[in-house]
Amino acid sequence: MSTNFAFVSGKGGVGKTSIACAIALYHAEHGEYTLIVTTDPAPNLSDVFEQPIGHNITAINSVERLSAIEIDPDITAEEYRERYLAPLREILPPEMVAVVAEQLASPCTSEVASFDKFADFFEASGVDFIVFDTAPTGHTVRLLELPADWTRHIDRLTEGGHSCAGAVANIKESRAKYDRAVAALRNPEQTSFIFVVQPEATPIAETERTLSQLERVGVTAKELIINGIIPSEQCEVPFFRKRREMQDHYIEEIHRRIPLPSKSLYFFDEEVKGLEMIRKVGRTLNQNGQLSTSQ
Amino acid sequence: MDSLVRPNRKDGVVDIIKPGPKGDRMVFFAGKGGVGKTSTACATAVWLSRAGYRTLLLTTDPASHLSDVFEQPVTDKVRELGGLPGLFAARIDPKRAAEDYKQRILDDMKGKHSADVLAVVEEELDAPCTEEMATFDLFVSYASSTEYDVMVFDTAPTGHTLRLLQLPIEWSKQIQVKVYASVDSQQAGETTKAKFGQVIDRMRDVRRTTFSFIMYPEATPVVEAYRAARDIETLGISVGFVIANQVLPEEHCTNAYFKKRFAMQQKYLQEMKDRFGVPILQMPLLEHDVRGISTLIRIGDVLFGQPVSPHSRATSAPL
Numbered sequence A: 001m002s003t004n005f006a007f008v009s010g011k012g013g014v015g016k017t018s019i020a021c022a023i024a025l026y027h028a029e030h031g032e033y034t035l036i037v038t039t040d041p042a043p044n045l046s047d048v049f050e051q052p053i054g055h056n057i058t059a060i061n062s063v064e065r066l067s068a069i070e071i072d073p074d075i076t077a078e079e080y081r082e083r084y085l086a087p088l089r090e091i092l093p094p095e096m097v098a099v100v101a102e103q104l105a106s107p108c109t110s111e112v113a114s115f116d117k118f119a120d121f122f123e124a125s126g127v128d129f130i131v132f133d134t135a136p137t138g139h140t141v142r143l144l145e146l147p148a149d150w151t152r153h154i155d156r157l158t159e160g161g162h163s164c165a166g167a168v169a170n171i172k173e174s175r176a177k178y179d180r181a182v183a184a185l186r187n188p189e190q191t192s193f194i195f196v197v198q199p200e201a202t203p204i205a206e207t208e209r210t211l212s213q214l215e216r217v218g219v220t221a222k223e224l225i226i227n228g229i230i231p232s233e234q235c236e237v238p239f240f241r242k243r244r245e246m247q248d249h250y251i252e253e254i255h256r257r258i259p260l261p262s263k264s265l266y267f268f269d270e271e272v273k274g275l276e277m278i279r280k281v282g283r284t285l286n287q288n289g290q291l292s293t294s295q
Numbered sequence B: 001m002d003s004l005v006r007p008n009r010k011d012g013v014v015d016i017i018k019p020g021p022k023g024d025r026m027v028f029f030a031g032k033g034g035v036g037k038t039s040t041a042c043a044t045a046v047w048l049s050r051a052g053y054r055t056l057l058l059t060t061d062p063a064s065h066l067s068d069v070f071e072q073p074v075t076d077k078v079r080e081l082g083g084l085p086g087l088f089a090a091r092i093d094p095k096r097a098a099e100d101y102k103q104r105i106l107d108d109m110k111g112k113h114s115a116d117v118l119a120v121v122e123e124e125l126d127a128p129c130t131e132e133m134a135t136f137d138l139f140v141s142y143a144s145s146t147e148y149d150v151m152v153f154d155t156a157p158t159g160h161t162l163r164l165l166q167l168p169i170e171w172s173k174q175i176q177v178k179v180y181a182s183v184d185s186q187q188a189g190e191t192t193k194a195k196f197g198q199v200i201d202r203m204r205d206v207r208r209t210t211f212s213f214i215m216y217p218e219a220t221p222v223v224e225a226y227r228a229a230r231d232i233e234t235l236g237i238s239v240g241f242v243i244a245n246q247v248l249p250e251e252h253c254t255n256a257y258f259k260k261r262f263a264m265q266q267k268y269l270q271e272m273k274d275r276f277g278v279p280i281l282q283m284p285l286l287e288h289d290v291r292g293i294s295t296l297i298r299i300g301d302v303l304f305g306q307p308v309s310p311h312s313r314a315t316s317a318p319l
Helices: A016-029 A045-049 A073-091 A094-103 A107-122 A138-145 A150-158 A165-186 A201-216 A238-257 A274-286 B013-017 B037-050 B063-070 B094-109 B115-125 B128-143 B159-166 B171-180 B190-204 B219-233 B256-276 B293-304
Strands: A004-009 A034-038 A066-070 A129-132 A191-197 A223-229 A262-266 B025-030 B055-059 B087-091 B150-153 B209-215 B239-247 B280-284
Touching (some): A004 A016, A016 A034, A016 A045, A016 A129, A034 A107, A045 A274, A073 A107, A107 A129, A107 A138, A138 A165, A138 B115, A165 A191, A191 A201, A238 A262, A262 A274, B013 B025, B013 B037, B037 B055, B037 B063, B037 B087, B037 B150, B037 B209, B037 B293, B055 B128, B063 B087, B094 B115, B094 B128, B128 B159, B128 B190, B159 B190, B190 B209, B219 B239, B219 B256, B239 B256, B256 B280, B280 B293
Parallel strands (some): A004 A129, A004 A191, A034 A066, A034 A129, A223 A262, B025 B150, B025 B209, B239 B280
């Protein structure tokens, strides 16, 4: 049986991790061996599951079949960068290496580095379902698919007698790994993309843009979660009633501009901590339909 | 003062948005998309012009949104805004700036490299980072202007952008190094580099430039902003003040639900204070979008106090 994947996409602070945890918990409690992977720079999985987690896959004590890992985005980017720089250091002058090093430190390269890490999970065995609290962009996918790449680049440089055979082999291997991962991304039976958006002007525009870039590379989103809605029953003063009216206006705009099935998630009055809170998020997400499982 | 308004620690902040000892100032608002950079930059620019300073506002926001905010068009040509004497504004379209930039590099490379290489360069140039770079490129052309007392930017270069500009090879050629590792480093455009050098020096001078980070007082946004601030500090640029946006007004938090949420924000305001160690301004959550000059005036007053100037007679409306 192959592994299924879910990616939760949206900007920092919109509740991606809580939503990813809720999805993971649901799958684990419905009989699937599930792994949750976070790349948040301020990971809070330890708060959520009330046990230390960290950079290695850790079994969650209180939930059967659930494991978690917190990936440090800085370490990931650094490891990725080093893999490419090591062979270049032997064949390029230092000022050129400095240029490549900084290019590889760009936020855009960090995305590729995260994808590189994801790709390892795509090969995982013994796991039914993996949830990531971040997602590759269309740009990342396109970059990985281009015909000319580091492999060729390094092949050419090594013609002059420099020896980087090991590095070239490594990179060729990565290439095959990326191809398999990208194929899995494009398969909606295997992979779901879930977008979290707040009912406000700029987040709506950004989500629309990200979605169309993914569509151009053949990746379709599964659903949208509108997060941060103020519950009507809490709007006792005119101030919050007006704020809610503004949100309703943007919710309508989301439905008009983004034709995806959507679910609403309310603004919680406390931070998401402990299994009960996560189940509560899961229940809210489940109100308008089952969180799908492959079972 | 409106009861919505929570007291701000304005001490010192007003002094670092006004022109410094050299008679000028650049103010940058940094932060993630959608946290309120443009609204804050607009309100700051309006405040400065009301305080009597000749102010230029440079914004990257979509034209449609800007015309909602100012109730008049803001285009790529610098223009004095109606009803706001002394406030000049222009819009930079990051997408178009990136397109123009990309075209210039690709035209330069055509014929010199294979189709494969051009395809990779083109994709590399499609990165969001190119937009940031091209936008900054345009900023630099304004930054050498001496026509204004204060220039306010609603976006800021990241540490990465500034480091690329300091490398020995002009950044228009750097992409070729990454993709193909074949560029003559002698090609570095000395004039361009000198121009960037001047701008970066100016950004490091706290008497002439102020960086402000905007964030929501929540766990991940505070950490993300802090990381970005540390990155920019490695280049010798310091953060002047930070802004917490969408702070719940305490007087409206009358039930248990909002009281809890309010207490949670207070915890992260404290974390901002501990981490950044610079003055924090609090921007209250509004009951509606920022729209209209009267709202911008009101926000400016909340953030910086009433400006003292001949122009300050314009009345402000409640938020």
